[in-house]
Amino acid sequence: MKLIACVNHVPDTAAKINVAAGGTSIDKNGVNFVINPYDEFAVEECLRLKEKNGGEVVAVSVGSDAHKETLRKALAMGADKAVLLKTDDDRDSFGIASALAGYIKEQSPDLVLFGKQSVDGDDAAVGGMVAELLGLPSVTVVVGLAIDGSSVTAEREIEGGKETVKASLPCVITAQKGLNEPRYPSLKGIMGAKSKPIEERPAATVPARVQVVGMKKPAAKAAGKIVGTDATAVPELVRLLHEEAKVI
Amino acid sequence: MKILVLAEQRDGKLRKSSAEAVRAARTLADQTSGEVIALVVGPSGSGAAAETGGYGAHRALTVDAPQVAAYSTTAWTKATAEVAVAVGANAVILSATSLGKDLAPRVAVRLQAGLAADCTALRLDGGAIIATRPVYAGKALTDIRITTPVQIYTLRPNVFTSGASSGGAAPVQTQAVAFTDADTAVRVTDVQMGSGKLDVAEADIVVSGGRGLKAPENFKMIEELAAALHGAVGASRAVVDAGWRPHAEQVGQTGKTVSPTLYVAVAVSGAIQHLAGMSSSKYIVAINKDKDAPIFQVADYGIVGDAFEVVPALAAEVKKLTGGA
Numbered sequence: 001m002k003l004i005a006c007v008n009h010v011p012d013t014a015a016k017i018n019v020a021a022g023g024t025s026i027d028k029n030g031v032n033f034v035i036n037p038y039d040e041f042a043v044e045e046c047l048r049l050k051e052k053n054g055g056e057v058v059a060v061s062v063g064s065d066a067h068k069e070t071l072r073k074a075l076a077m078g079a080d081k082a083v084l085l086k087t088d089d090d091r092d093s094f095g096i097a098s099a100l101a102g103y104i105k106e107q108s109p110d111l112v113l114f115g116k117q118s119v120d121g122d123d124a125a126v127g128g129m130v131a132e133l134l135g136l137p138s139v140t141v142v143v144g145l146a147i148d149g150s151s152v153t154a155e156r157e158i159e160g161g162k163e164t165v166k167a168s169l170p171c172v173i174t175a176q177k178g179l180n181e182p183r184y185p186s187l188k189g190i191m192g193a194k195s196k197p198i199e200e201r202p203a204a205t206v207p208a209r210v211q212v213v214g215m216k217k218p219a220a221k222a223a224g225k226i227v228g229t230d231a232t233a234v235p236e237l238v239r240l241l242h243e244e245a246k247v248i
Numbered sequence: 249m250k251i252l253v254l255a256e257q258r259d260g261k262l263r264k265s266s267a268e269a270v271r272a273a274r275t276l277a278d279q280t281s282g283e284v285i286a287l288v289v290g291p292s293g294s295g296a297a298a299e300t301g302g303y304g305a306h307r308a309l310t311v312d313a314p315q316v317a318a319y320s321t322t323a324w325t326k327a328t329a330e331v332a333v334a335v336g337a338n339a340v341i342l343s344a345t346s347l348g349k350d351l352a353p354r355v356a357v358r359l360q361a362g363l364a365a366d367c368t369a370l371r372l373d374g375g376a377i378i379a380t381r382p383v384y385a386g387k388a389l390t391d392i393r394i395t396t397p398v399q400i401y402t403l404r405p406n407v408f409t410s411g412a413s414s415g416g417a418a419p420v421q422t423q424a425v426a427f428t429d430a431d432t433a434v435r436v437t438d439v440q441m442g443s444g445k446l447d448v449a450e451a452d453i454v455v456s457g458g459r460g461l462k463a464p465e466n467f468k469m470i471e472e473l474a475a476a477l478h479g480a481v482g483a484s485r486a487v488v489d490a491g492w493r494p495h496a497e498q499v500g501q502t503g504k505t506v507s508p509t510l511y512v513a514v515a516v517s518g519a520i521q522h523l524a525g526m527s528s529s530k531y532i533v534a535i536n537k538d539k540d541a542p543i544f545q546v547a548d549y550g551i552v553g554d555a556f557e558v559v560p561a562l563a564a565e566v567k568k569l570t571g572g573a
Contacts, residue, residue, distance in 0.1 A: 011384065013385070013500075013501040013520075013521040013524075014519070014520055017384045017387035019388060024390075026384070026388060037502050038502070092362070093353070093363065093365075094357070094363070097357075119384070119385060119501055119502070120383065121383055122365070122366060122382065122383055122384070122385060123363070123366070124349050124353075125352070125356070125363055125365055126353070127353070128350065128351075128352070128353030128354045128357075129353040129354070129356065129357050131354065132325070132353065132354040132357035132358060133357055137433040137434040138350075138354065138434065139321070139434060140321075140349070140350045141346060141349075143495075156346070157346065157496060158347075159346055159447040159449060160442050160445060160450070161439060161440050161441035161442050162439070162440050163319065163436045163438070163439050163440075164436065164437050164438040164439075165321075165434060165435065165436050165437070166434075166435055167433060167434045167435075168433070176495075177502060177503075178494075178495045208395065209356075209361070209362030209363070209395055209396050210363070210364065210392050210393070210394050210395065211392060211394075211395055212390050212392050213378065213391045213392060213393050214390065214391035215383075215388055215389065215390045216388065216389055217387070217388055218382075218386060218388070218389055221527070221545070221546050224532070224534075224544065224546075224547040224548045224549055224550055225548065225549050225550070226539075226544070226550045226551070226552055227549050227550065227551055228551055228553065229553050230551075230554070230557060230558065231553065231557040231558050231561040233551050233553070233558075234551075234558060234561040234562050235565055237533065237549055237551060237562065237565075238566060238569055240549055241549070242569060245510070245530075245531045245548065245549075247453070247509050247510040247530070247531050248510065248569065248570070
């Protein structure tokens with residue numbers, strides 16, 4: 001099987017986010033960047049499918065040289081090859097999807113996996129856009145995946161339950177937490193990743209469809225009221241919720 | 249401005265998030281002498297389609313065919329995109345539900361449209377829509393403008409207000425879409441709903457528990473408080489990672505982003521990735537032993553005390569207020 005895992009390089013979820021001068025992007029100074037947490041599930045699923053069916057796992061990322069760190073993480077986990085579609089622009093989802101679609105089309109993989117969303121832009125859009133650009137089926141927010149010949153059975157998470165979804169290969173899947181338990185790279189994997197080459201290509205460019213006109217931090221909340229220090233404060237809390245907040 | 253709203257139904261009734269989307273569309277349409285057209289795809293959609301009139305839809309369309317008898321990403325994409333073209337929509341609005349988020353990227357590409365996903369506000373500026381959307385799980389807010397002629401927006405549930413229905417019914421017409429078997433390349437074959445439990449992302453009231461509860465069995469009191477409040481149970485990442493609770497309940501940057509009317513955080517310290525997922529809640533109550541816990545910085549009301557004493561007392565007091573109903 002030819003498997004492609006699309007990965008993004010994003011601020012650690014523990015990072016504090018500040019707005020850069022100019023007011024349309026974040027200040028990257030001092031921010032620790034990591035592989036997008038949901039993309040780890042995508043890489044892991046590719047590795048498991050390869051272990052079962054044979055084949056090759058390619059990790060692909062669209063972005064600057066900094067993304068090589070995330071590609072090395074995918075290599076350390078066990079990906080066979082990494083490709084950086086290089087651009088220094090901050091792109092919208094469509095710009096990222098277009099660059100990926102061009103590369104993926106040329107590779108004709110059986111399966112393309114994404115994380116269900118990237119925890120920077122939180123669009124949850126690139127996977128579906130790539131699928132539509134390539135005319136492939138897509139199943140999003142997947143927590144269970146079975147491949148039998150060319151038939152795909154996936155479980156996707158919905159509000160309050162799950163759906164069983166059928167599709168066929170080649171297919172695009174976006175991974176939700178719960179799909180698998182991503183492995184930690186072994187020392188051997190980490191050492192090996194250093195010597196594996198990262199192929200670089202320029203990312204195809206398309207006009208942006210979305211323009212950021214402003215970015216700000218959410219307004220800080222005013223200090224709340226400490227109602228008490230034990231269960232005797234409960235009647236007052238309930239009164240406040242009922243009479244002041246009017247939420248119960 | 250002509251706005252098409254993809255309205256979702258559940259058991260024949262219009263979903264609350266769709267009522268919110270219709271009302272938001274109507275607000276924009278009123279400022280541009282525009283029209284709101286609701287679309288319901290799937291079987292028995294005419295009831296929900298008519299209901300959209302109560303929230304401001306001028307008219308409604310239904311698409312029904314064997315190919316959309318069950319949810320299909322590909323068939324729904326085709327239906328939404330074709331109807332958008334047929335009515336000459338300038339904007340298509342969906343809810344950022346699991347269905348809306350699944351469809352919107354595909355519909356956007358098919359219509360060569362820009363997408364603003366999971367918006368929390370829409371406003372007009374010189375005739376152009378400016379969408380506010382949280383990024384980095386709400387650690388920052390962006391204002392964005394779509395630059396394509398046709399535009400797609402998904403709206404975060406529970407943020408826009410639907411208001412009460414006027415009771416009016418939208419005139420409903422059926423719209424034909426020429427489906428082929430290829431349109432069901434992706435299809436739902438089974439749906440398994442949880443045991444009637446309210447989903448944390450949809451609930452008006454959420455009661456979340458954290459690691460301070462010490463053991464998974466202690467979530468029983470969280471469940472009891474949630475039941476007393478008719479709310480849903482949420483959980484911090486720490487307890488989900490520990491296997492105490494399912495991931496579907498996780499609130500935070502790698503879980504669900506929630507905006508309920510009331511969020512009660514019990515023994516949750518308030519790690520930055522948790523705060524990112526819930527700080528847009530309208531009212532936040534924190535119950536924690538540690539007076540320095542970061543959760544108190546976002547809480548409207550706090551009790552610095554032992555959850556094991558406070559939570560059962562709170563459940564009892566709430567039941568007293570609501571007559572135990």
